[in-house]
Amino acid sequence: DAGVTQSPTHLIKTRGQHVTLRCSPISGHKSVSWYQQVLGQGPQFIFQYYEKEERGRGNFPDRFSARQFPNYSSELNVNALLLGDSALYLCASSLAGPLANYGYTFGSGTRLTIV
């Protein structure tokens, strides 16, 4: 079985542009979470989706949005990019929703660089 797949792997954007990052969870996993990891820090929670509904939102500005599709894949959108948005964006899938106790499987991430 394929693991969590994210695309693209690397991306360079300029300030003010927008970006769409994509994630396909492990087959059968219905929960997708997005994290931002700045170099040298732990992953910071952005969004969690379960059964196509937003189940959690971290402390990120409204420039960040996401959605989950009927096939459980997900997109993270970031508008009006800032230099500080440069980071590794990680997608994690989990078997069940936020009330269940399951570990996360992370994808390899998208390395976003803003110039």
Add this chain to the structure above:
Amino acid sequence: GQQVMQIPQYQHVQEGEDFTTYCNSSTTLSNIQWYKQRPGGHPVFLIQLVKSGEVKKQKRLTFQFGEAKKNSSLHITATQTTDVGTYFCAGKKGGSQGNLIFGKGTKLSVKP
């Protein structure tokens, strides 16, 4: 908001020495998870602890969850060069918003 603190930030050990990282939450957790991230890689799930006072072992790794479900530790016995990486704890608060809050991690380097 909920915070998860992790110490130390860095640990340099000689191969064969033991290593411990500690995690402390400002609030009671429903569970705590541990992840390992190799340089240039992504976090990989190691284990989950759910019960108060729980202790779990994976070969040379021992994980503990505190009685109050606010702290946890990871202990590695006789480190090897393959143990190199950053170890993160991640706490989950109970309730409908079950997102994981990660600590800043402990970066382990092992000198052969």
